[in-house]
Amino acid sequence: MNTGNDQSSRLAERIRVAATTGQRLAIVGGGSQRGLAFPAGFDADVQPLEVASHHGIVHLAPSELVVTVRAGTPVVELQAALEEVGMMLPFEPAQPTPSSSVGGMVALGLSGARRPWTASLRDAVLGTRIVNGRGEILRFGGEVMKNVAGFDVSRLMAGSLGGLGVLLEVSFKLLPAPAYQAWLRQEMTAAAFIEQARDWGRSALPFSGLAWADGVCHIRLGGGQEGVQEAAERLGGEPDREGPAFWTRLRDRHLPFLTRSLPAGDRLWRLSLPPATAPLDLPGEWLLNWAGGERWLRSSAAPDAVRAAATEAGGHARLWSGDPAGAPWLHPRPAALLRLEGEVRAALDPDGVFFAPLLPPYPQPARRSA
Amino acid sequence: MDTAATRPPDSETAADALAAVVAALRDELPGDALITAEAERRAYECDGLSAYRQVPGAVALPRTRDQLLACLRLCREHGVPLIPRGAGTGLSGGALPSATGLLLSMARFNRILEIDSANRCAVVQPGVRNLAISEAAAPQGLYYAPDPSSQIACSIGGNVAENAGGVHCLKYGLTVHNVTGLELVTLDGEIIRLGGKTLDTPGLDLLALMVGSEGMLGIVTEVTVRLLPRAERTQVLMARFDEVEAAGRAVAGIIAAGLIPAGLEMMDNAAIRAAEAFVHADYPVDAAAILLCELDGTNAEVSEDVMVVRRKLLELGATEVRTARDDAERARFWAGRKAAFPAAGRISPDYYCMDGTIPRHQLGTVLQRINTLSTEHGLGVCNVFHAGDGNLHPLILYDANQPGQLETAETFGQQILELCVAVGGTVTGEHGVGVEKLDGMCAQFAAPELEQFHRLRRAFDPLGLLNPGKAIPTLARCAEFSRQHIHGGELPHPDLPRF
Numbered sequence: 001m002n003t004g005n006d007q008s009s010r011l012a013e014r015i016r017v018a019a020t021t022g023q024r025l026a027i028v029g030g031g032s033q034r035g036l037a038f039p040a041g042f043d044a045d046v047q048p049l050e051v052a053s054h055h056g057i058v059h060l061a062p063s064e065l066v067v068t069v070r071a072g073t074p075v076v077e078l079q080a081a082l083e084e085v086g087m088m089l090p091f092e093p094a095q096p097t098p099s100s101s102v103g104g105m106v107a108l109g110l111s112g113a114r115r116p117w118t119a120s121l122r123d124a125v126l127g128t129r130i131v132n133g134r135g136e137i138l139r140f141g142g143e144v145m146k147n148v149a150g151f152d153v154s155r156l157m158a159g160s161l162g163g164l165g166v167l168l169e170v171s172f173k174l175l176p177a178p179a180y181q182a183w184l185r186q187e188m189t190a191a192a193f194i195e196q197a198r199d200w201g202r203s204a205l206p207f208s209g210l211a212w213a214d215g216v217c218h219i220r221l222g223g224g225q226e227g228v229q230e231a232a233e234r235l236g237g238e239p240d241r242e243g244p245a246f247w248t249r250l251r252d253r254h255l256p257f258l259t260r261s262l263p264a265g266d267r268l269w270r271l272s273l274p275p276a277t278a279p280l281d282l283p284g285e286w287l288l289n290w291a292g293g294e295r296w297l298r299s300s301a302a303p304d305a306v307r308a309a310a311t312e313a314g315g316h317a318r319l320w321s322g323d324p325a326g327a328p329w330l331h332p333r334p335a336a337l338l339r340l341e342g343e344v345r346a347a348l349d350p351d352g353v354f355f356a357p358l359l360p361p362y363p364q365p366a367r368r369s370a
Numbered sequence: 371m372d373t374a375a376t377r378p379p380d381s382e383t384a385a386d387a388l389a390a391v392v393a394a395l396r397d398e399l400p401g402d403a404l405i406t407a408e409a410e411r412r413a414y415e416c417d418g419l420s421a422y423r424q425v426p427g428a429v430a431l432p433r434t435r436d437q438l439l440a441c442l443r444l445c446r447e448h449g450v451p452l453i454p455r456g457a458g459t460g461l462s463g464g465a466l467p468s469a470t471g472l473l474l475s476m477a478r479f480n481r482i483l484e485i486d487s488a489n490r491c492a493v494v495q496p497g498v499r500n501l502a503i504s505e506a507a508a509p510q511g512l513y514y515a516p517d518p519s520s521q522i523a524c525s526i527g528g529n530v531a532e533n534a535g536g537v538h539c540l541k542y543g544l545t546v547h548n549v550t551g552l553e554l555v556t557l558d559g560e561i562i563r564l565g566g567k568t569l570d571t572p573g574l575d576l577l578a579l580m581v582g583s584e585g586m587l588g589i590v591t592e593v594t595v596r597l598l599p600r601a602e603r604t605q606v607l608m609a610r611f612d613e614v615e616a617a618g619r620a621v622a623g624i625i626a627a628g629l630i631p632a633g634l635e636m637m638d639n640a641a642i643r644a645a646e647a648f649v650h651a652d653y654p655v656d657a658a659a660i661l662l663c664e665l666d667g668t669n670a671e672v673s674e675d676v677m678v679v680r681r682k683l684l685e686l687g688a689t690e691v692r693t694a695r696d697d698a699e700r701a702r703f704w705a706g707r708k709a710a711f712p713a714a715g716r717i718s719p720d721y722y723c724m725d726g727t728i729p730r731h732q733l734g735t736v737l738q739r740i741n742t743l744s745t746e747h748g749l750g751v752c753n754v755f756h757a758g759d760g761n762l763h764p765l766i767l768y769d770a771n772q773p774g775q776l777e778t779a780e781t782f783g784q785q786i787l788e789l790c791v792a793v794g795g796t797v798t799g800e801h802g803v804g805v806e807k808l809d810g811m812c813a814q815f816a817a818p819e820l821e822q823f824h825r826l827r828r829a830f831d832p833l834g835l836l837n838p839g840k841a842i843p844t845l846a847r848c849a850e851f852s853r854q855h856i857h858g859g860e861l862p863h864p865d866l867p868r869f
């Protein structure tokens with residue numbers, strides 16, 4: 001299978017020109033999640049670099065558990081192709097809009113509800129073809145499951161927020177979609193959920209999701225029929241008729257909790273914490289995912305207070321939406337780490353072609369002398 | 371680039387520089403943490419790949435972070451290379467010393483700092499042995515999943531540096547999938563923490579870059595690993611095949627049936643015979659190949675999966691399928707596989723373990739080619755591999771005392787790796803590049819990719835003092851390699867489709 005449209009050389013050429021003329025480019029996939037990589041829009045001198053037309057599934061091999069896909073391909077298109085052969089991406093990506101692209105998904109690096117039991121997005125990346133800031137087309141990793149030849153640049157591209165290079169193709173490890181699923185619900189408080197999830201975590205049951213919203217613990221199980229049914233009996237609770245819809249909305253970040261407009265002064269946060277962390281003492285409402293490891297918070301608390309609480313708990317907090325009030329969108333990191341991230345950016349994009357406002361800045365020799 | 375890495379290692383200035391570092395370290399380290407006597411240094415002359423040997427100029431065994439920082443500072447000031455070492459079980463010469471460098475053993479960073487059962491993770495120092503983590507977590511019903519065959523000896527720091535795998539990686543992932551946090555020290559002496567007990571990290575994923583970086587980007591000083599709950603039940607099936615190709619097809623068939631076994635291993639006839647003679651695992655010695663398939667989960671899950679796998683195996687050409695009746699038999703089935711390397715060591719004076727990965731559907735083709743090469747070179751070969759992952763470990767049998775045999779084994783090995791690349795695979799699945807597979811890297815990567823690796827390395831270590839000369843070949847070396855290997859514009863294995 002190799003259909004679609006290969007725009008590799010056009011993209012590489014465009015970057016080579018940008019590198020020599022001092023032009024800055026913002027990589028745009030489907031454009032649907034632009035606010036997550038560029039929350040304040042583009043600087044005046046920045047041009048969008050459109051990748052959506054570089055699309056198509058290059059190679060799908062279910063028995064090899066691998067798919068290679070061009071970055072402009074819509075996530076929904078990829079998911080449909082996988083569903084047809086009984087496969088899935090292990091990290092259950094969001095498909096917020098029909099145009100959301102595979103490249104954007106990888107550049108944001110966010111993993112869905114299955115994360116604690118199967119894999120994160122970056123875990124499932126096996127290989128990439130990219131264009132770096134010099135306009136060179138480079139291939140790292142491959143289509144095989146195990147590969148330790150050279151530094152793992154492919155996984156570094158996951159979550160790189162457009163700041164390291166243009167993703168051309170990505171190869172993912174696939175998993176067979178579960179033959180059978182079950183959805184359960186149990187009423188409980190958030191604190192009880194965290195304790196319950198911790199205890200359930202000590203037994204190897206076939207969980208594929210554990211979330212809490214509005215006083216309800218949502219359980220999703222997946223695997224063989226007997227295994228799932230037996231686990232459902234052991235866990236107890238009522239069948240969750242709204243289950244499939246709930247998990248789809250959670251996956252696509254379409255739950256009202258996440259989409260409802262924020263009262264003035266409130267902010268929506270995404271916290272990543274050691275999962276057993278007791279409820280944090282912050283004002284507002286919570287939505288819990290990943291058995292407690294991912295926590296969404298709508299709160300009027302000051303950014304500093306949220307960050308301090310997350311840091312104290314050994315985690316981090318990303319400002320998702322609301323007034324940044326001068327605070328960074330990503331969790332602040334120590335200066336030495338920021339410097340290192342900057343050096344890594346410089347190694348891939350020495351001239352600073354790629355506009356990535358959420359990543360630390362770094363000195364660009366070419367620009368400095370210009 | 372004028373760095374210690376490019377300076378001729380035998381030059382007098384390099385020896386003087388090391389002497390200056392050693393002299394200064396006497397004030398910084400306790401007496402037993404610095405080894406200078408030749409006889410004691412010799413104990414560190416090689417790792418698990420003993421064909422490469424070099425007595426280190428000096429050995430430091432720091433116990434504390436301050437001692438480690440002193441080593442880094444002095445080496446930086448004097449331009450002396452540092453070669454990190456864990457337990458020295460690496461199979462690619464990644465910890466091969468330098469005559470004018472300081473070998474930095476991390477063996478004394480050997481404390482388990484925390485078993486956090488609520489968050490199902492452990493925080494450990496890098497010198498802790500892989501198996502010791504699972505042992506410490508066992509009372510809580512938890513374990514650390516990646517299980518290299520060397521797990522009683524190898525260190526978690528070495529596992530991180532090599533992205534080590536094991537027989538359970540098909541389902542539970544490699545080191546990279548099971549490490550959520552690292553503390554490292556860069557050559558500048560900066561202490562950097564990446565990740566922690568959370569399931570993701572903010573900013574660039576430098577954690578992913580560190581795993582598998584072969585000691586070239588920083589010294590790992592602390593590791594946070596995920597722990598998994600022990601499965602309620604584990605079952606192993608052994609299937610016998612009269613044709614190697616059928617065994618390969620069965621591997622694909624099991625996965626196509628929607629199952630990811632906890633382990634799926636294959637051994638060919640030579641490996642079966644060697645293992646059987648050594649541990650009496652009750653293997654069928656006349657089989658062309660056997661598959662070992664481990665299934666785990668709850669009682670109900672395992673009962674269900676055993677039926678599915680059994681049916682699939684028979685359908686796809688297995689001539690016999692045995693299910694282990696009890697734990698003792700299960701242990702016996704595995705004993706043969708786990709003893710495959712020492713078993714090869716018993717039937718041949720020396721063996722050379724290769725480590726390529728290929729797409730699973732190429733298994734039959736690749737095994738046939740390996741057998742042809744084996745006949746051509748007149749050297750035997752046993753094949754054991756992580757079939758589920760397509761990760762091959764051909765063991766080339768040779769006798770180092772026979773003139774020329776080591777060289778022939780190396781040529782044979784290089785040809786196997788090129789074959790792996792040619793069918794769309796890689797020169798190393800889990801053992802790393804080290805010094806051994808530098809030429810293989812030339813076959814796998816183009817110059818701009820290698821140059822990108824060098825740039826990334828300089829981002830962490832601008833002086834090029836951490837483990838120089840490993841993992842990433844110089845462009846000059848690759849130019850020389852291709853001059854020797856591409857005759858009249860012809861690539862090796864011209865008849866195979868390229869990817």
Ligand SMILES: Cc1cc2nc3c(=O)[nH]c(=O)nc-3n(C[C@H](O)[C@H](O)[C@H](O)COP(=O)(O)OP(=O)(O)OC[C@H]3O[C@@H](n4cnc5c(N)ncnc54)[C@H](O)[C@@H]3O)c2cc1C
Pocket residue numbers: 417418453454455456457458459460461463464465476496517518519520523524525526527528529530531532533534535536537584585586588589590591711800801837
């Ligand atoms: C019999 C046998 C079976 C094996 N089976 C397997 C297997 O099934 N799967 C597998 O993946 N491997 C296997 N190996 C290979 C080996 O055990 C692994 O590569 C292991 O991860 C090496 O760990 P080590 O502590 O011995 O590291 P070493 O060999 O000491 O060092 C390996 C590399 O890590 C670097 N390093 C070590 N510690 C640090 C640190 N703290 N910070 C930075 N860099 C560091 C070194 O510089 C070197 O480059 C096997 C080896 C043997 C001998």
